[in-house]
Amino acid sequence: MKSNIFYSFGKYLGLLGQAFSKPEKLSMYWKETLRQMDGIGVGSVVIVALIAIFMGAVAALQFAYQLNGQLIPMYYIGYIVRDLAIIESAPTITCLVLAGKVGSNIAAEIGGMRQKEHIDAMEIMGINTASYLILPKTIAGLFVIPFLVTLAAVIAILGGYLATVPTGTLSDVDYIRGLRAYFVEYNVLxxxxxxxxxxxxxVTVSCFQGYYVKGGSIELGKASTNAVVFSNILILLADYLIAVILTV
Amino acid sequence: MIRIEHIKKSFGDVQVLKGISHTFEAGKTNLIIGKSGAGKTVMLKILVGLFPPSSGSIFYDDTDFIGLDKKQLRDLRMKVGMLFQGSALFDSMTVEENVRFPLDMFTAQTKKEKDDRVNYCLDRVGLNNANKKYPSEISGGMQKRVGIARSIVLNPTYLFCDEPNSGLDPKTALVIDELIKDITVENNITTVINTHDMNSVMEIGDNIALLHLGELAWSGTKDEVLDSDNDILQDFIFASPFLKRLRNKAMGLK
Structure with missing residues (x-):
């Protein structure tokens, strides 16, 4: 089991080594990157916005319930919703959702190409398939996902507002005062x-799962599931490590 | 011309190819035939470099294929075209984009030059009204033609075809065979075809290699097939009782 993990990790690093090599033709990679940006970014805006608005709304209502009758001032709701969105829920929940939506899609797309001999066809043409299939997706992900996270943070804060102010739980002055209180720029970083x-x-874990698919539709399904499961586990592990490193 | 010497390939304890030597000639359709599991696909994948052989040598004309570094291999692959069993057309691209893909990736041609070349290749395979269609919108036979057009778009010196007739009706299969044969002769290409289609063997088999249990059981031309007394070849070619009856009738036997 232990050797399997090390073997897979070595294989993953090897694939990344191949993927991050010089592209055959920059214009073709750029075209593919734009296509991926559209798939990952534009295609995920609605689901990210929907989840973010409820994330903010529920957080605001829960804290309003917790703070009700306490000595802590109610404007803290805006402050808590803001920091919760920025520090944790916008990056982590958004990426966990994207691992499900985008990750499974990437693994299925590349795995399907492997099964239908598209990857073999490219190899025979002389294309570095690891690079052509993984590099544009990674660049697109690194460019677009932070935008989606930013959007999620803004919408979550808006969700908190919509859940508390129109319902009379909190005045808009208090909510906005909370949003502006104790702002630490480092949290945005x-x-x-x-x-x-x-x-x-x-992106890379999902590409890895898809790239080495063998067999038929059952294996493709497994690769797609593994892409989501391993991405989620690694995202949560990385979340913990980043929290330890950046908050010490 | 492609020459292979003592090619062996094992997967774990299973030896799939047991030391095969053969020459695939330029300007001819070279067929690799044999029953399922004989090692044909493994042989083809070794020839194009998708599998490394366990031992043995492959020479593309005078170039030692096994000893090439990455750059040399990439340069050589510019001269290689391949038609896959399932055509392997990219689903997200139109017919035209599929054929243009190698040109976009490897040449610095202008848009007009590429358009001309794509249209020539599609015209050559008899497909001039399907440019904007997607692979899912055309028939299996048309997909094979697009696959051929894509494989010849860079003017290959070597062309590999894996089961080009599988899934096609006999008439369409014959058209595809003739197309491959014509292109091979016109451009003096070394074409290697992996097939178990008997029509192909008898129509375009300039140079046939019969694999049996990982060994080269027989080699020769289509004209030599009928006269051969090789039992494995005869069993393979005349596998059905119907064909056996036909052969016996032709030879005046009971």
């Missing part, structure tokens, strides 16, 4: 560190 690390993990 932490959000982007997480966004980039999680984006890299979810």
């Amino acid at each position: 932490m959000m982007y560190v997480k966004a980039y690390v999680f984006a890299f993990i979810l």
Whole structure:
């Protein structure tokens, strides 16, 4: 079991080594990167926005319930929702969701290409398939996912507002006062560190699972599931490590 | 011309190829035939470099294929075209984009030059009204033609075809065979075809290699097939009782 993990990790690093080599033709890679940006980014805006708005709304309502009748001022709701969104929920929950949506899609796409001999066809043409299939997806992910995380943070804060202010739980003055209280810019940096690390993990792990698919549709399904499971585990592990490193 | 010497290949304890030597000639359709499991696909994958052989040598004309470094291998692959059993067309691209893909990736041609070349190749395989269609919108026979067009777009010196007739009706299969044969002769290409289709053997078999249990059981031309007294070849060619009856009738036997 232990040797399997080391073997897979070595294979993963080897694949990344091949993937991050000089492209055959930059214009073709750029075209593919744009296509992937559209797939990963534009295709995920709705689901990310939907999850973020409920994330913020639920967080605001839960804290309003917790703070009700306490000595802590109610404007803290805005402050808590903001920091929760920026530090944790926007990068982590968004990337966990994207691991499910984008990760499984990537693994299925590359795995399908392996099974239908598309990858063999490219190899015979002389194309570095690891590079052509993985590098554009990784660049697209690193470019687009931090945008989605930013969008999720903004929408989560808006969700908190919509759940508390129109319902009379909190006045808009208090919510906005909370949003502006104790703002630490370093937290935004932490959000982007997480966004980039999680984006890299979810794209490359999913590519790895798809690239080495063997067999038929059952194996393809397994690869797709593994892409989501391993991405999620590694994202949560990385979340912990980043929290330890950046908050010490 | 491609020459292989003492090619062996094992997967674990199973030896699939047991020291095969053969020459595939330029300007001819070279067929690798044999029953399922004889080692044909492994042989073809070794020839194109998708599998490394356990031992033995492969020479593309005078170039030692096994000893090439990455750059040399890439340069050589510019001269190689391959038609896959399932055509292996990229689903997200149109017919035209599929054929243009190698040109986009490896040449610095202008858009017009590429358009001309793509249209020539599609025209050559008899497909001039399908440029904007996706692979899922065309028939299996048309997909094979697109596969051929893509494999010849860079003017290959070597062309490999894996089961080009599988899944096609006999008439369409014959058209594909003739197309491959014509292109081979026109451009003096070394074409290697992996098949177990008897029509192909008898129509375009310029140079046939019969694999049996990982060994080269027989080699010769289509004209030599009928006269051969090789039992393995005769068993393979006349596998069905119908064909056996036909052969016996032709030879005046009971």
